[in-house]
Amino acid sequence: MSRSRKAKKLPQEPIELVIEDLSHDGRGIAKWNEKVVFVQNALPGETVTAKLSKMNRKYNEAMMQEVLVASDDRVDPKCEYYEMCNGCTMMHLAEEKQIDFKFNALKSNFYKMAKAEPKEWIEPLTDDHWAYRRRARLSVKWVKAREAVLVGFREKNGRFVAKMDFCEVLEKPLADLIQPLAELFAQMDIKAFIPQIECSLGDDELSIIIRHMRPLTDPDFELLKAFGEEKGLMFFLQSKGPDTVKPLVPYGDRQLAFSLPHYGLNYHFLPNDFIQVNRKMNEKMIKQALAAMDLEANDVVLDLFCGLGNFTLPMAQTAAQVVGVEGDERLVERARHNAELNGLSVDFHCADLTKDHSNSAWFNSPYNKVLIDPPRSGAWEILPLIAATKAKTLVYVSCHPASLARDTDRLVNELGFTLEKAGVMDMFPHTSHVESMAIFSRP
Template identity: 35%
Template sequence: MAQFYSAKRRVTTRQTITVTIDELDVFGQGVARHQGKALFVSGALPGEQAEVEIVEDKRQYARAKTRRLLNQSPERVTPLCPHFSVCGGCQQQHASQALQQRSKARWLAHLLSRETGREVPIDEVLSDGAWQYRRRARLGLNYQAKSRRLQMGFRQAASAELVDITQCPILKPELNALLMPLRACLSELRAVRRLGHVELVQADNGPLLVLRHLDALHAEDRQKLERFSHQHRVALFLAPDSETLEQVNGEMPFYQVDDLRLTFSPRDFIQVNEAVNQQMVAKALAWLDIQSDDRILDLFCGMGNFTLPLAKRAQNVVGVEGVTALVNKGAYNAGVNYLKNVAFFHANLEEDVTRQPWAAQGFTKVLLDPARAGAAGVMQHITKLAPHRVVYVSCNPTTLARDSQTLLAAGYQLERVAMLDMFPHTGHLESMVLFSKA
């Protein structure tokens, strides 16, 4: 009988080797060298020797997972979360906060130095506590028909499967305390099979929840949710679709920064780490060295997290944002805080902002806080405005390094760099940079 080759029959034996970890990358993976290339090892820390199994072998790098540690780093700590290593939310709870910060700062300096062609030191790290910092969370909901049980939690690492969590130590205590009673409440709803997700937010005036439901809610379900919200003093919002938001009870949320009150919609973006946000805003104000005659442009301004503190100090401020709802919220917040020297505008920041009527006055200083995609479309237009100082707040060091090239080529100097420890225990790396031009 003839036999034909089938790729499915091929059996590959994964290689097990012993390596010494040299450093930690930004995502919390140990980095070793093997056969002349980088080997990324999950679960291992610098200084540790480990028996590892290679799970992916590429031309430029390889990946492995730890089978056995032969020694332990003094900076290895016991994770507080029982779901760590399964839940995809955190990647570095096994490393001390100091090690996490040093590793992220080193990678940030390496990337900026490589892209700018000069050595770029990290001047400071803005940080706060490593636990109970997250004031916003979105949890998936999934009803398991076989077990008749509602899952509520975050996604597994590299998977669409939910991790059914009972606690989350990086959440604000008020939100963490809601997890178990909220699951119990949702499990009793008639609509338990048709729930999408739930969002929890800790505002300065208390917690709120947004429930995404896929079908219209029965009156009995609404009553149960309202009882829950009153019992736990939670503002309740219902979302029958991605565009609609029904405020059932409670006040609209707000938070404070620089002694200003910023009202926001439950779906609006706000900085997750309140303490680091306060430090970040204060640092941006100090770096810009605002004078009473300054005219400042705030790009990607959102609802005014930087714009309104700037307006307290400058002659006038213009905030520009691509989302109309945030522009309106920024203008509202300016009015609530009695700031009359600030204006908000909607604009496509991929287009030439220098042609906008509000740009005719000229600006002495610029702040920008773009999304992960960066600000490639607006960088050349910033140089046309020729501000004396530019502060760039970044949530993606790769696009920050790319966009910095435009300012450096236009004669700006990179003066200061701060790493923002906005998301301890995760692979997120945020930073801010000051550029100046004589």
């Protein structure tokens, strides 16, 4: 006869903890009853009181209640919603120490997973720490007891939507819409069936995708139409998967777009296309990558995981030939459009880069330089193919230090590359997200 296991009851009284270190996601690490405790908003060297929020077999989690002994690196968060909102996780840490944390995360991953260190560390790339996000996915929740709709990031406990009227890290046109959107959704008949929105800000246009679990009523449609006209934004509806995204009304020639002024380039994108969230850091990142590529007029370049051509088009302005490969057919279509828009000749292909492409037509060019910008999972499967090219330079743009370090181990210790340089880029200030770049060479 099976018996259900009762969940262990959490202690109600706060416990006192001494914080020893920071975890990879920016939480303080302490010990309690011979078990590790991860503590939200706590810093190394601090003594705090905290309330346990979750107890697991190997570790516990806790929410900090009070700082008894503060770290010299602690600062007062600028955002009034920071204590509950999980959109940012490191705003209590001084800005210059946040980038140190990210650098140490990259360095630690290189050492632990690749037993490697670059010949030279690149100075961290940074820019504005506030109002930097041009894209965001926000949760929406109808709270019947309050007769109100909440629009925002999730709370730090993950269960609820944070009550917020503004966001300090969203670009201002997006941040200013949080409260008006909450009031708009509260008037809709299907307010209980809108779980999230996805916001995108171009140079001149703003779009919002509304995920809805029930069809809009006629009054709902009129409310959205009037609001969009008043605010000058484009609404899109998504009833199921990404393929169901459609405009609320025809928008004619209106187009989401962003530019790279340094290169004189313009890009068109759709509301659910991937673009880099931080526009200023994106341009700095491209400049750094192209400097590392050291492109010449006779270079033949392979750009893997190329998206809509973020790196591809700037490289095509110098190199003899650039081939971009991407797994999302929709992004490949946008990349081709953007190349034509800018009068550039680029060869784009759609391919699953977890597969072997040694016999693919696009692989048969004499590449001497490669750039890759893979997802969080990294580029493990495609590394042997890169090694099979004639490329002597490889620039690796990473959004996850652990997968970069794992791939570095293979590149350096199996495939004959040397790790020349590496550094971090503060693409997401006030979060533990680590964006980085590594430059490899071989004889």
